[in-house]
Amino acid sequence: MLNPLSRFFAWPALLLLGALSSMGSLAQAQGASGSSxxxxxxKFEQLAPLLxxxxFRRPLVIDSSESSGQVRGDVYAVVEHPxxxxxxxxxDPARWCDVMILHPNTKQCxxxxxxxxxxxxxxxxxxEQPAEDAYPxxxxxxLxxxxxxxxxxxxxAAQGPLGTSNYRFVVEAVSLPNNRSFIHLSYSYASSMAGHLATKAYLATAGRSKVGFSRTGVDEQGNPVYIGGVRGAVERNAMRYYLAIDACLQALDTPGDQRFERRLERFLASMEQYPRQLHEMDGQTxxxxxxxxHARQRQAGTQVSAN
Incomplete structure (x- = not known):
């Protein structure tokens, strides 16, 4: 079984968030329910230069905010799909399990x-961890x-662990010329004092050396310094979930019996493009x-499909 602190940081309270320090807060400019x-x-026109x-070596922008017990993040990306x-x-709600299961912290969907x-x-x-030992x-x-x-x-989700609540994940998209699409993902949740203290404890110990994607400056050797702490953590998960969505879209034209492997291998290859932030274990592991x-869920009949 996981101890409470470790289990909290496996929780998706650190998902789909990030920052570009040079931009200020995009999250403040748009409501949590998305847009029209x-x-x-x-928004696409506004972000065009940054895209x-x-x-990121791809058309993507990440932004996040944290204040008064509320945490929110936004990911904007152009995908080469109509x-x-x-x-x-x-x-399709069932297809979201294809996305969720790719994330390293997801044990079952x-x-x-x-x-x-x-x-x-x-x-x-x-x-490796049994699903029954994870947080539901x-x-x-x-729609x-x-x-x-x-x-x-x-x-x-109304409730989360350690006093977290009001989880909200919004995904919207609009068509672009040349068979492309512009996707916006917004993730937010509320955190109690218990959650705040757990976060601080983790980031002072096991999460101390981990960083996100936003650059906060350069060191004495001229190397980039990346954001750490809560913003670093949410940026890492922001990228993981975007890459999971991208992998699923890339695999849609793959024959059904090969689709799961295509999603999985595409997701891993994309994560390995950012080893400083996203490399957690050997790729084969x-x-x-x-x-x-995947095999357990197919056997249990809980997988979205056999592919």
Whole structure:
């Protein structure tokens, strides 16, 4: 079993967040519920220079904010997929298990039963761990908006561990020219004093050497200094979840019996592009863990599909 502190930091309270210190806070400029198609297109135009020129080597921008017990993060990215393809993949609640299961901390994901809307996710350690020893996260899915050129989905959980609450995960997308799409992911939650103290304790011990993607300066040798602490932690998970979505989109045209392997290998290859932030274990170890998880879920009948 995980001790309470370790289990807390396996929890997705550190997901889908990040920062670009030169930008200020994009999160303050947009409501937690997302936007409309015109607003999202305007955001794309605003971020165009950063999407073209950034440290991620892909068209992506991450921003985060933290104040008064609330934590929020936003990820904006351009993907080389037509809008209809993105909409079909990401507005299907069952398909979100394909995304969630790739994350190293996800031990299991059960898609909603017919006529229901709750994803049952188990979040735990990055290394091998039985799903029953992980934290259960029940995410309620809703399709907030769907149009020919725009959609928005929301995943919510009322309660989390150690006094955290009001988890909200919003994903929206709009069509772009040349068969591309612009995706926005927003993640937010509320933290109690217990959660705040647990965070500080972790970051002062096991998480001390870990960093995010935003540069805060340079050292005496001229090397970049990356943000640490809570913002560093949320940036790492922000990138992991974006890469998981990208891997799922990349695998949509793969034959069904090869799709899981395509998603998994694509996700690992993308994570390894950022070893300073995202390398946690040997790549083969990661693949073996995820393959065993997939096999167990297929056997139990809880996987979204056999692929």
């Amino acid at each position: 198609a015109p607003e999202l297109r305007a 073209k020129n950034n440290a 809008f209809g393809k993105v909409q079909q993949a990401l507005r 059960e898609p909603p039963l017919t006529g229901q809307s709750v994803l049952k996710v188990a979040i735990g350690k990055k290394l 996260l029940n995410l309620s899915y809703s 907030a908006s769907s149009a020919p050129d725009y959609f928005q989905v929301q995943l919510r 990661f693949l073996d863990i995820k393959r065993r998880q």
